[in-house]
Amino acid sequence: MTWLSYTKALNRALADAMTEDDSVCVLGEDVRAGMAGPTLGLHRRFGGERVLDMPLSEQAFTSFAIGAALSGMRPVVEFQIPSLLFLVFEQIVNQAHKFRLMTGGQASIPVTFLVPGSGSRTGWAGQHSDHPYSLFAHAGVKTAVPATPTDAYGLLRSAIAEDDPVVLFAPAGAMAARDDVVGTPPPVPLGSGRIHRTGTDVTVVAVGHLVAHALSVADELDGELSAEVLDPRTVHPVDWELLRASLRRTGRLVVYDDANRACGFAAEVLAAAGEEAVLLAPPRRVTRPDGAVLPFAPELDAALQPQPGQLRDALRAVMR
Amino acid sequence: MTGTVPPLATPAARYRMMRLIREFDTLALEWERSGTIPGGVHPCIGQEAVAVGTCAALRPNDRITSTHRGHGHVLAKGADPARLLAELAGRATGLNRGRGGSMHAADLSLGILGANGMVGAGAAIAAGAAWAARRRGQDTVVISFFGDGALNQGVLLESLNLAALHRAPVVFVCENNGYATTLAAAEGIAGSATGRAAAFGIPAVTVDGMDVDAVRTAVAEAVARARAGAGPGFVECLTYRFEGHHTMERRLRLCYRTSEEVDSWRARDPLDRARPGPEEADSIDVEVAGILRRAADWALEQERPDPATAGAYTYAGGPAPRPGVPA
Numbered sequence: 001m002t003w004l005s006y007t008k009a010l011n012r013a014l015a016d017a018m019t020e021d022d023s024v025c026v027l028g029e030d031v032r033a034g035m036a037g038p039t040l041g042l043h044r045r046f047g048g049e050r051v052l053d054m055p056l057s058e059q060a061f062t063s064f065a066i067g068a069a070l071s072g073m074r075p076v077v078e079f080q081i082p083s084l085l086f087l088v089f090e091q092i093v094n095q096a097h098k099f100r101l102m103t104g105g106q107a108s109i110p111v112t113f114l115v116p117g118s119g120s121r122t123g124w125a126g127q128h129s130d131h132p133y134s135l136f137a138h139a140g141v142k143t144a145v146p147a148t149p150t151d152a153y154g155l156l157r158s159a160i161a162e163d164d165p166v167v168l169f170a171p172a173g174a175m176a177a178r179d180d181v182v183g184t185p186p187p188v189p190l191g192s193g194r195i196h197r198t199g200t201d202v203t204v205v206a207v208g209h210l211v212a213h214a215l216s217v218a219d220e221l222d223g224e225l226s227a228e229v230l231d232p233r234t235v236h237p238v239d240w241e242l243l244r245a246s247l248r249r250t251g252r253l254v255v256y257d258d259a260n261r262a263c264g265f266a267a268e269v270l271a272a273a274g275e276e277a278v279l280l281a282p283p284r285r286v287t288r289p290d291g292a293v294l295p296f297a298p299e300l301d302a303a304l305q306p307q308p309g310q311l312r313d314a315l316r317a318v319m320r
Numbered sequence: 321m322t323g324t325v326p327p328l329a330t331p332a333a334r335y336r337m338m339r340l341i342r343e344f345d346t347l348a349l350e351w352e353r354s355g356t357i358p359g360g361v362h363p364c365i366g367q368e369a370v371a372v373g374t375c376a377a378l379r380p381n382d383r384i385t386s387t388h389r390g391h392g393h394v395l396a397k398g399a400d401p402a403r404l405l406a407e408l409a410g411r412a413t414g415l416n417r418g419r420g421g422s423m424h425a426a427d428l429s430l431g432i433l434g435a436n437g438m439v440g441a442g443a444a445i446a447a448g449a450a451w452a453a454r455r456r457g458q459d460t461v462v463i464s465f466f467g468d469g470a471l472n473q474g475v476l477l478e479s480l481n482l483a484a485l486h487r488a489p490v491v492f493v494c495e496n497n498g499y500a501t502t503l504a505a506a507e508g509i510a511g512s513a514t515g516r517a518a519a520f521g522i523p524a525v526t527v528d529g530m531d532v533d534a535v536r537t538a539v540a541e542a543v544a545r546a547r548a549g550a551g552p553g554f555v556e557c558l559t560y561r562f563e564g565h566h567t568m569e570r571r572l573r574l575c576y577r578t579s580e581e582v583d584s585w586r587a588r589d590p591l592d593r594a595r596p597g598p599e600e601a602d603s604i605d606v607e608v609a610g611i612l613r614r615a616a617d618w619a620l621e622q623e624r625p626d627p628a629t630a631g632a633y634t635y636a637g638g639p640a641p642r643p644g645v646p647a
Contacts, residue, residue, distance in 0.1 A: 023456075049455060055485070060444040060478030067385075067448025070433055072456060075448075091475075095441060102424040103434060104417030105633035140634065140641065163636035 001182055006175045007037035009149035009185070010116065013156035014038060014076060016184070018046050021074065024160055027052035027061055028078035028114075036080055036116045037175075058084050062091035065111045066099070074110045074160055082118040082130045082169070093139040096165040108163040112156070118169040119209070119258055120294055120301055129294035129301065133169045133207075134259040137236035137268070142166040142190055144234045147211035149179040151233055154188030162190060171258070173209030193239035195246065199228035202252035202318055204311070205243065205269050206231060210256045213308050221312065225319050235265050240272060247273060251280035252318045256311050261287040284314040328376035328396065332604065334532050335594045337375075338368040339608045341392040342591060344401055345563075347612060348391065348408060348422075352567040356620070357408045361422045362389040366562035369590035370495050371396040373535025373557075374463055377543050383431035383449060384463040385442030387495075388423045389561070390435030393465050398430045402615035411622035418625045419633060433462075439500075440466055440473030443492065447483040447552075450490035454549075461489045461546045463539070469500030471513055480520045480552070487551035491542040492517065494556045495529065501565045502576040517554035529557030530590040560585035 004012075017024045026039055032053040034040030043051040054061040058079070065075035079085060085092070096109045119131035136143040142164055146152040152170060159166035196211060197218055204227050206214035211231045218227035230246050232238050247253060253273050255266035266285035273283055286306040288294075294301050328334050345363040352361050364371065371392030375384070378397075386393040395401060399415060407414025408422050415425050426434035433449060436442045446464035453460045470476050471494065483490050494513050498505050517524035523545070527538045535557055542553025562582065564570055595601045631641040 052486075055478075055481060057478035057482060059475040060447070060482050063441065063444030063475065064448035064451070064479070064482055067433075067445035067450070067462075068452035069448075070428075070445065071449045071452035071458075073452045090438065090441070091444075094438060095436075095445070099434070100636065101633045102416065102420045103426040103428065103633075104415070104419040106416070106426055106428045107434070108636055142635075 001180050003178045004149045004153070004181045006149045006152050006170065006177045007116070009153040010038035010114070010156055010170060011040055013153045013160070014042060015045065017157060017160045018042065018050060023072055024074045024076065025050045025052065025068070026076045026078065027054050027065060029054055029056060029080050031078055036078060038114060038116050039078060058087050059091055062088040063095060066091065066096050066109055069109045069111050070107060076112040076114055076160060078114045078116065081128050082115050082132060083127050085115065085132055089135070092136070092141060092165060092167065097139060097141045100164070109165050110163045111165045112159040113165065113167040114156070114170070115167065116170040117172045117175065119171045119173060120305055121172040122298055122301055123296065125296040126293045131169065131171065131258050133167070133235050134264045136167045137265060138263065140236065142234065143236045144168045144190060145171065145208040146233060147174055147208055147231050149177055150181060150185040151188055151194065153185045155190070155233060157187040158190055161187070166190065169208065171208035174212070177212065188233060190234045191237035191239055193230055193232045193242040195228060195230055195242070197227070197229040199226040199250065201226040201250055202254060202315055203228045203230055203243070203246040203250045204254050204256055204315070206256040207235065207265060208258060210258055210306065214256050214311060217308050217311050217315070221315060225315060227315060243269070243273070244276060247277040247279070251278070253279060253283035254311065254314045254318060255283070255285040256306055257285065257287045258306055259287060260290060260292050261285065262290045281318040281320070284318055286310045286314050328372060331594065332596055332600060334372050334376055335591070335596055335601065336604045336608060337372045337396055338532065338591050338594055339605060340401065340611065341368045341371060341395050343608055343612050344395060345391055347405070347616060349563070349567060351409065357422070358410055359421060360567040361391070361408065362566045363563045364389045364392040364561065366585065366590070367495055367497060367529070367559045368392055369532040369535055369594070370493065370529045370557045370559050373532040374465070374493050374539045376532070376536045377540035378461070378463065381431060382461045382463070382543070383433055384465060385433045385446040386425070386435040386465050387442065387467060388435060388437050388439070389467065390425055390465070391422070394425045394427070394432055394435060397432050399425070399427050399432060401612060402618040405615050405619035406622045409619055410624065411619060412625040413622045417633070440470035440476040442466065443470070443476045443479035444482065446490050447479050447488045450483070450488040451486050454489055459547060461491060461543050464490055464492050466492070466494060467500065468494065468496040468498065468505045468509060468513065471509055471516060472500070477516065480517055480522060483552040484520045484522050487549065489546035489549070490552045491539060491546055492552065492554045493539060494554070495559055496556055497559050497561045499565070499576070502574060513556040514554065522552050522554045524554035524556065526556040526558060529559030530588045530593065532590060532594050562586055
């Protein structure tokens, strides 16, 4: 049994994928130095032809990876800041995601877009604190938000093996997590959720680093109510069957989601539950506010993120 | 099906292809007006020499990325005109199974990595495809076609830098037709097209884009250098579109060019310059008319795609898009 950190899990997933498959390459800013963590040591091990340090040209290197995919590679593009995804939305959504359909199925674009440190890292202010996974789910890009090191390993391996583009968000709030593991964790199929904790009264759908918060709150309220904690692991596609089955058991729903409220992932889960499940109480969502921009000062930053206290209140509200 | 179009090795073959492109886009204009083509098209009439001259400098396994004005490039690279017409008409057996239309025409089996609706978007794709192909030991070159409007897209300039840094075997072919939609190049481009390439250390030349052989010669030199590992090249082709930016323009009655200007360029029609002796030219023209007629007949016979398959090809496998209304 060994400790596996979240960052090390991503690093191992990249190294293992590169070892197994010569067509896997990594490119992005500061990937040789491994500044964000996941690419540490890969340049020394695999060389500059497979680990490409790129100039500050996000739009070009994102599409460069798409072109490389059209030549049979499986590139992984690392972004140092989640807000850079706004800059490359064109390349990921309008090019990578649409390429297969627009060509009538002729082209596969197996590119993984890796976003370590997504969401608030406290004190990085408005342009460095976004957690934009809902946008990609909305556009239909396969989108993973692993909560644990084991899932980070398994989802990144699956993302790289996928014949479609996948964005993998590693939440800043999860990257300090450690798991006990024996051997190599298994791949996690995209679209497979995970029940972290079973319960009978209410289903908490929690995303990314909020899974750990949800588990703490569920433990804290144990005795008062029995909460089931469901981690969808991928926000597109979603494991609707797992959610349906959970709601059949509990009949109540709270979604705990570090995205903006309007048109966010939580809204989608509530809508789907409303269409498909019979609920005993109106569902709740705990999210960032509508149109939130995270302010700089730590108290302000925290004030706009979903908090355990809000989750506690929401859980009690659906039980009334 | 109409059989394959001959390669572009001889002057007659190049003229034949230019004639095919001219007649193809003329037919596309008719089909757009009659409603056979949904949406609109961006005709490349007048620019045939760039497409044909460039593709004449390529080997079959070389590849191209194209633009929203891409019929000429796609045909010159060998696409079946019948399947391209079927695609424009939205038919199930079109080049892209009716999923792409004019702006996304692609045939990966022929190295056509796709026309692209976003100005300048193909440049980085071409650079990446070229880099990866060389890394995988393939002796191929990728052409990135784009217009003068793309010279003001940041991603294109970023792509020049990346291609030069990685010595990617890619040749950037700028079709400078003088207008970014309605904005004259002189009013949109500070400095010059070739100056931008030169700033990244990329050899750049300007050629007469109405002269198919001038284009072919310049592109062939750049392709040879790129294939030999010397890195990217840049060829600016001065050309002109005789028609509007897109087919909507006629209805809008936009006026941003003088008729004298259009006429002066029409007087330099690239087909006139490439035309072989009258007898041979006439016979090619008749042959092309026949190819196109059979292509059109075939395309119009093709079935329309089944609406139930509208979400097909969104993903490689696994989840199909969920319906937007309850099942």
